[in-house]
Amino acid sequence: MSERASDEAVELFRFGGPDSLNQIVLRLDAFQPRLAEGAIEISGGASGSFRTLVADLDLDAWRECLDNLDIDRGENGDRVAWRAGARAIEVHVEWDWEETVTVTVTDRMSAMVSVSMMIEGIDDRWFDDAYARLNAVYARVDQAAL
Template sequence: MTSQDAGLPSELFRFEGDGNVVVLRIDSLDRRPDGTASQARGTIEIDCGDVAAGRGVRGVQPTFVGDVDLDAWREALDALDLGQDVAWRESLRAPEVHVRWEDDDALIVTVRDRMGLLTDVTTAVPVSDEWFEEAYDRLDRVYELFEGR
């Protein structure tokens, strides 16, 4: 690990609550000669419901994240913050993340795998103003990793 990768692993997003977790964890970066990242490798990790009781799901979906994905995630966060539903990486060769408002304090998050197992996992999570602050902080930390700081 180089000093530029000292912030790894890092999370791009985390939806969590009521025993449900959906997180995109960045594990490694592919660097250009100037030290900036061309893309990141990571996983979308899902742990929802009670797997032992047969009423849940747990899984890990490998993925890549490019700088264009970071910009798209910022736009998605901005739209969510305005009360709009969003689809991140829709119709791309990557797992999609759809987020819609259930009410004023809950989000419905769906991870859609159109390329691998052709499955969707949907869960509800609470959301607050603090969640948005943390979400923007996570995004800023990943931007810094991409910039090689």
């Protein structure tokens, strides 16, 4: 993939802060029109990294996932799935209880592995940050198109 934006990576999502036992982060480091490349990095009770491509339609789908998680806020055990059934690494997020989710990363195509972690601290600040991260990625993908 040839990059048309700067080398600075941006995060599409981050579950777990610097003091969290578990963290799952999607860091994008290469951009071109309508496409970004990066890695989902997992640390804590398990660790690993999965390279992945993220298309502009995936960004729209992530916004929809955020909207649905934000609306429910764990009251009904709601869950969302990002890129489920697609030929890509999937991310499933399920509310466990207030401000705590279980995030499952599944790679059905190459590694054939699935990792689940409980993450705390999913509150108003987390959602504000999540939408800001998404908007930053949209801007980088748009910038690559210029």
